Amino acid sequence: MSEAVATPTMFERIGGAVAIDRLVEEFYARMDRLPEARDIRRLHAPDLGPLKVDLKQYLTEWTGGPKLYSPHKGHPRMRQRHMHIPIGNAERDAWLLCMRGALDETVADTRARDELYGAIAKLADWMRNQEGNPHDTVGHAAHP
Numbered sequence: 001m002s003e004a005v006a007t008p009t010m011f012e013r014i015g016g017a018v019a020i021d022r023l024v025e026e027f028y029a030r031m032d033r034l035p036e037a038r039d040i041r042r043l044h045a046p047d048l049g050p051l052k053v054d055l056k057q058y059l060t061e062w063t064g065g066p067k068l069y070s071p072h073k074g075h076p077r078m079r080q081r082h083m084h085i086p087i088g089n090a091e092r093d094a095w096l097l098c099m100r101g102a103l104d105e106t107v108a109d110t111r112a113r114d115e116l117y118g119a120i121a122k123l124a125d126w127m128r129n130q131e132g133n134p135h136d137t138v139g140h141a142a143h144p
Contacts (some may be wrong), residue, residue: 008062010119013112015058024056026102032133034101040094043085063116088130 011020028048031037044051057068085091099120107113 004064010112010116011060011063011065013109014063014107014116016065019106020056020059020063020065022103022106024052024059026105027055027098028052030098030101034094034098036100037094040091040098043091087128089128092124092128096121099124 014020014038023074032048046075048090054069061069062135066131100117102119103113104118107116
């Protein structure tokens, strides 16, 4: 009888809770110090503590780790939760700049890092909520 070998989750591949903690801390540190992130940092509260907790819980669950986010917050509905914040291409790009640097700094496995960044980039692109977002015109007539 053969045993099935479980495929490791992204959470396991990047190093688990320790890696997620480091990733989120480095992400917000970059947001605080990079001039390119100044505008998106202004969109956040001065105290990033609660946001760090939320992002750590979200990323833990999203990457296949323990369900830490949904038991407290429900379905992520990330785009809906961010509709009060204007997110266009510039905000997406600044956010991704911080996340790319944080991933490069904290995730040693190049393949896992690149796969995770690809998934995060798709999510960040989806988060755009300003006029002209192609996600908002799917199934609708284009505006002249």
